[in-house]
Amino acid sequence: MHFQSAMSPHTRSAAHTGTLMKNVLYALVPGVLISTELFGWGVLINLAIACVTAIVAEAVVMKLRRRPVAPALLDYSALVTACLLALSLPPIAPWWIPVIGVLSAILVAKHLYGGLGHNPFNPAMVGYVVLLISFPRELSQWPAPGDMLTHTLSVTETVRFLFTGILPETVRLDGITMATALDYTKTQLRLGDDLATLASHDSYGWLGARGWEWVSLGYLLGGLWLLYKRVISWHIPVAFLGSLLLVASLFALIDSTYFSPPLFHLASGGVILAAFFIATDPVTASTSPVGRLIYAAGIGVLVYVIRAWGGYPDGIAFAVLIMNLAAPTIDHFYQPRTFGH
Amino acid sequence: MNFFRRRKSLNTQIAHDTAWSFHGGLVLPDHKALSKQHPLKKAALPPQLVIPLQQQAGGVNTPLVEVGDTVLKGQKIADSKNPVGAPIHAPSSGKIVAIDERTIPHPSGLPAACITLATDGKDTWADRAPIGNRYSELPAETLRQAIREGGIVGLGGAAFPTATKLTPTHPIDTLIINAIECEPYITCDDILTQHFANEIIRGIDILLRLLGAPHCIIGIEDNKPDAITSLQHALKAKPDDRIKLTVVPTRYPSGSEKQLIKLLTGREVPSGGLPANVGVVCQNIGTVYAIHQLVMQGNPLISRLVTITGEGVRNPANLEVLIGTPIHQLIEACGGYQENTGQLIMGGPMMGFTLEHDQLPIVKASNCILVTPKTPEIKQEIPCIRCGACEAVCPAQLQPQQLLWYSRSGEHEKAKKHNLFDCIECGCCDYVCPSHIPLVQHYRYTKSEIKTREQEMAAAEIAKQRFESKTKREEALAQEKEDRLAKKRQQLEKKTKEQHTDGGTKQDAIQAALARVKKKKDAQDAPKVTEPASEPATNPTDDTPTPQTAAERAAAAAKRRAEKKAQQSPATNPTDDAPAPKTAAERAAAAAKRRAEKKAQQSASTNPTDDALAPKTAAERAAAAAKRRAEKRQSSAHRGPS
Structure with missing residues (x-):
């Protein structure tokens, strides 16, 4: 046989x-x-x-x-x-x-x-x-x-x-x-308005950009389900949202008339979609857990930088691509400790 | 993406008391119930046992018997002189019918030397000399030697000689007994523990004495409640506060030595190190039982428990099997194959290896024969998306996704830097890979590739060193020769210098000769006929005290040369007994004379006028020519080195 x-x-x-x-x-x-x-x-x-x-x-x-x-x-x-x-x-x-x-x-x-x-x-x-x-x-x-x-x-x-x-x-x-809230904010701030007067504009909702906050909640729901199903790990969404929140809070504390509140950043544009669905693409992200934290935190910071000082109202695509570029280097430096080493 | 992260133990009624854990691992469907339905039984004595000579790591065994020999059960039939090794014993009594190459159960599928024993059915034991209870008084070395002589090897699968493992390089404080049996399907250790818990506790005592270790931890997974109960009873019956039973959650590969040590003690065996480095010795529970049987009964390792299981076998069971029993016989004992069998595996589904047929013997390392059903489809491999599922389950904390990349692209240095050689090939990464990439296969290939290359490089290095030393040797020889030659040259130069000083006297002589020639010329201007120059030539033997003329000197030189030649080659002139024993010099002079006379005659015939003022005789002319040559030579000598 x-x-x-x-x-x-x-x-x-x-x-x-x-x-x-x-x-x-x-x-x-x-x-x-x-x-x-x-x-x-x-x-x-x-x-x-x-x-x-x-x-x-x-x-x-x-x-x-x-x-x-x-x-x-x-x-x-x-x-x-x-x-x-x-x-x-x-x-x-x-x-x-x-x-x-x-x-x-x-x-x-x-x-x-x-x-x-x-x-x-x-x-x-x-x-x-x-x-x-x-x-x-x-x-x-x-x-x-x-x-x-x-x-x-x-x-x-x-x-x-x-x-x-x-x-x-x-x-x-x-x-x-209609101009999106991020777009409107950017334009008006350049013209010298302050945030307090902008917030009454139609494009603003109860938390972020009008309507977008609900869409973001929908994506958040799906993202949490992916975490539950272990399709994605927590590292990237947490580090991305965490770093964006941190940087936004810092600048909002420095000058709340010019820098939008941190929750507005989370609930506007594509942040939630990116945090759970886009930045988590394993092929282009860092691969080690620590590497993923650094990679995603980098995206969060870059998104804020582009939104606050860049030429585009939202900067997720650029932030993701820039950190894609950095991912191999991050992996090189953050190789986890092997058993017995 | 950690799909297979630890889940809560299925057997929640058993409390775990592990304070530690290791990274990764899997909770696998265990399929263990399959082989636990039927009670443990002894496999029937087969008509023939095929016993491979090499069943362990270390020294190669050579047979101690010849074809035709009758052997008794437990008689040593093969051994090696290597201290790291384990002899082989006859599993039953009978006659040796062949010692030849046969296919053995090995991943390579290659044949190896085997002893074939035709059993006589009597199963007669050779004389046994059990150590018995005396073991507590014996020195460790005696026990260790007994364990080596008993042919005991690790029965967990690696078959490393136990005596060597019990010779630790560092002080040992903890003995770990591995009763984990984390591979799915396998239950032989579980069944063994259930049946022989008391013997195992005694075996642990033997080992603790041998090692002088103060503690022992028995590690067992929580999916073996019956075995746990048996051990608890045995420990209650014979309390021993050195021994601690630790139940761990069922998680593959907690039975892997380094992972188990981490799990039970929190200590991490350094990469490339041994458990002894952290004060630990690990023994499989089956090995402990074998040691007990050896010490208390005098039984060498000639049988073991084997799990015959899988969906491809009709009545899966655990059997006590003599080493050398053919697998097909065990399958028959378990009701034969089901229809549509897939693979025949020796070992578990995660780390075992496939066998091509069942005409192969059980060896000391065979813990399980697994027959899988035919798999409906082979899942196609798709590209790695670096999801990291493998990294999450890797118990060695490696990055399998990166190792795959480096293995595929042949970046050996990077693979080594990512610690490829720390991979224990447990197969967790393969199991979870959603792209169905045979990761372990890639790692095995790259490992062997790197090893081969390193061996080649080492060989090249040795060759280079040999070449260099050869070149050096040759250079030294050449130098020696050169030195010798230089010395010789120096000596020669010294000699030539001396000759040069001789040359000085020669020149004086030439000066003197020149003076004489001038004198003679002056004399010639006077009307006086010189003596015929041929005179010295006609009388060569008459050694004139001082040659007066150049012609005379030339003739003398010719004679000297001829004499020298004659001295140099006396052998070339064998005519010693010739009637006219003329010397070469004489002959040369004679020849010169003849030539001169002939010329004189010729000139006489062409010039018959007898006149005093007539031109000089040929002899005179010859003498004049010699004189001219001498003058010429003199002038050139002046131009020469002065």
Whole structure:
């Protein structure tokens, strides 16, 4: 009787990268739902366009690279990239915005570096930065939260607007868009206003940017679920949010008329999404626990620096990419102590 | 992403009293109930036992028997002279039928020398001389020697000679008994403990005396409540306050020596060090029982408990098996294979190795035979996303994701810097990897690669040293030769200098000769006919006291040269008994004379006029020519070294 031979271990857990990625997608659901409720159907349409583009791009590239296509699609990594990018984009951006963004992410940031596991930079953030630099106008047109609108676009109206740029006759573009709180704050502070007068502006909500605070809560919920499922470890979200909170508190204490309160920073822009879903991308983050703390704390500080003194209202993509760059060095210096050493 | 972090123990009714823990590890489905359903039994005596000569680390055993010999059970049949080693004993009585190369259960699958014993069915013991209760009076060295002679090796799987392990390099304060059995499926230590707890406690006493250690900790996982109870009873029956029973949570690989020491004592064995470095000696509980059997019964290590288990076996059980029993016989004893078997594994599912067939013998290190069902699909490997699940479970606190990167890219230095050689190959990283990367395989490969390269480098270094020393030696030889030559040259130079001084006298002679020539010339100007120059040549034997003319001197020189030549080569002239024993000088002179006479005759014939004023005879002309040559030589001598 002949038996199969193999190297130990002869047993494996059921864990699979595809399952992890699927869990990340599930965890996005609360945030997506709240987003859609607040910002309209554009959120879902953006997601759909991005996902289709990602699947097609991934399949074509794998085919071109003469690698098996099915496993690459079944690891769901391309879909995670597409969703994270789509959720960072304004929901009323024209259709080619997510397409270009996803193509940059999948083709350039991911596959040109060798595909899954080999990319030094977060693909979604590369896609976002490409768009931000190339199409600043499209990227800054954020819709006003739904509770402020007199007319909310229906599905067909949204589709028509995204694909043709034509709005219903009764609706004007500046009727459905509004500066985000971060954008407004930056502009007004430059003009010499102080925070106390700004806080009464429409773009401010009860905690952070109007509407964004609810979206952030949705992502927080999903993020906590990921922690519970042990898809991510606590190090990155805690260090990211902790350092941002710390730096923001420090400057708010120094001058509360110029520097926004720390909780406003947490509840505005993409901080929560980034802390639990983007910065936690294991491929581009530091790999040791201590390294992850340093890496994420660096992102927190950089986000604050860009928001407070940089040229963009929000700085998550740049902060993440800069720390991606630093990750290998951090890993080099923070190798954990081996048993018996 | 720590999916498999420690969970609370499943057996919450048993209190843990561990103050320490080690990093990582896994809670695995243990599958231990499978082999505990049936009671412990003895495997039937097989018709043939195949006993590999090498069953332990250390010295290579050589057979002490020959084909055709009859042996008794417990008789020593192979041993080595190496102090680190363990002899082999006949597991039963019978006849040696072969000593040859056979496939042995080893990961390499390569054949090795084995003794084949045809059993006679009588199972007759050789004379045994148990030490018995005297062990407490015996010196440690005697006990250690007895343990070596009893062929006892570590029964936990590594089969390291126990006597060597009991010869610690540092003072020992704690003996740790490993009853952890953390690999899934395996239950032989559990069953052994349940049956022989009293013997084990006695065995511990033997070891404590041997080591002179004040403390002993028995470490056991909480998934063995029956074994724990047995040990507690045994300790109650024979209280011994040196021995402490510590129940630890079930977590793989807490049975790994270094991890167990950390878990029970909080001490960390330094990298590359031994437990003795932190005052600890570890022994597997099965080994303790074997020591007890040796000391109290005089039984050498000829059998062990083996777990036959897995979903591929009909009636999994634990069997007491003679070393050398073929595996297929044990499977048959357990009801045979189920349909659709997958792998045949020796050891556990995490660290065991697969066997290609079951016609292989049980050896001292075989604790388990595991037959797995056929796995439906082989999960495809996908790229590492550095999720860190491996790092979270690594009990050696390594970064498997980084090691994988360096292993794949062949960055050996970096792999070593990330402490690849601290990897214990427990397989935790493989188990949790969501990308199904065979990490341990990569590490094993890289380790052997680095070792090979280091050996090559060491060999190259030795070769280099040898080459260098050879070059040095040759240089020294050359120098010696040079020195010798220089000495010789010096001597030669000295000689030539002396000759130069001779040359001085020669020059004086030449000066004198020149003066004479001038005188003669003056004399020639006077009308006086000189004596024929041929005269000295015609009379060569007549050694004229002082040659007057250059011609005379030339003739004399020719004679000297000829004499010298004759002296130099007397052998080349074997005509000693020749009728005319002329010397070479004489012959040369004679020849010169002949030549001169001939010339004279010729000139006489061509010039028949007999005239006093007629041109000089040939002899005269020859003499004149010699004179000219002498003058020429003189002038050149003047130009020469002065």
